[in-house]
Amino acid sequence: MISLTFIGIILGVSIIAGIIGALLGLGGGIIIIPALTLLLGVDIRYAIGASVISVIATSSGAAATYIRDRITNVRIGMFLEIATTTGAILGAYLAGLIHARYLYLIFALVLGYSTLALFRRRNVELASDAVPHPLAKKFKLFGTYYDPALQQEVNYTSSSVPSGFLVMLGAGIISGLLGIGSGVFKVLAMDMFMKLPMKVSTATSNFMIGVTAAASAGVYFSRGYINPAIAGPVALGVVLGTTVGTHLMLRLRNATLRKIFLPVLLYISLEMLLKGIGR
Structure with missing residues (x-):
């Protein structure tokens, strides 16, 4: 018999997960799974199942608002989904051939480097060095949206499209190999490599x-x-949190979102490192 206290804790944690998921485009799994398994003693299999539901709820709750406000770039999202889907299939195939411990160590180093690179760009509001890539012109990987925080219309385009596509391929492989969410890599690919505004990166990742x-x-x-x-x-809490998160995101600056993203990225890289060394 599940108590009301237990349900109340799950609801509270899920609201926080929904807010962070809507703000950063990572889904709620980064909070839901540790909270359910470590705090509440839920079996990891049911925690992962609830995490999947939280991701769908986050995406569904945030997608309508972000698409309505033209922050989500559906064309860029579908283009990059080709890479993530291909990577996921490849990752599932390689899962039995490569020891997960070494993969965790490799990706911990990659994320550690990404954390440092993102820290250096923490105060960047809009990329001034974004040079349109020929593929961006060919596939129309650009857009515009109104930013309430800046009180102006923001035009953007995609740089280094092949690099972003490769990172997305890697994100899919990671998801297929390790069974973890790859939202963090999707945001990094769009923000760091393709030089998209952070708001566009997180909304499209959602x-x-x-x-x-x-x-x-x-x-x-x-x-x-x-x-x-x-x-x-979990679903109810995430939807409530997502409602709050979407309103917050529209009012925050890109640089602020990047600063919120930094500690989350550091946490994930340390978690991967600990799994890699067997802790």
């Missing part, structure tokens, strides 16, 4: 992770890993 999570939800459901007593409060 759109993309929902597509990925929806594809895997059926698998977890068929295996019985989605417990309604856990997934229900």
Whole structure:
């Protein structure tokens, strides 16, 4: 029998997860899974199932607002989904061939370097060195949106499209190999390599992770890993948090979002490092 206190804690944690997921485009798994397993003692399988639900709820809740306000770039998202989907298939194939410990160590180093690079760009509001790549012109990987924080119309384009595509391919491989969310890599690819505004990166990532999570939800459901007593409060809390997060994101500056993203990135890199060394 699940107590009301237990449900209340799940609801509170999920609201926080929804806010962070909407702000940073990472989904709620980074908070939901540790909270359910370490704080509440939930079996990891049911925690992952609830995490999938949280990602879908985050994406669904944020997507409508961000698309309405033209912050999500659907064309860029669908273009990059080609890479992440291909990578996920490749990762699933390689899963039995490569020891996960070494992968965690490699990706911990990659994220550590990315944290340092992002720290150096923490005060950048809009990239001044964004040079349109020929592929950006060919596939129309650019856009415009009104930024309430800056009180101006922001025009942007994509730089280094091949680099961003390769990082997205790597994000898909990571997801397939390690069974972890790859939202952090998606945001990094768009913000650091393609030089998109941070708001566009997080909003488009929110759109993309929902597509990925929806594809895997059926698998977890068929295996019985989605417990309604856990997934229900998670979905409700995440939707409430997402509502708050979307309104916050529209009013924050790109540089502020980047500073919020930094400690989350550092946490994930340290978590991967600890898994890599067996702790």
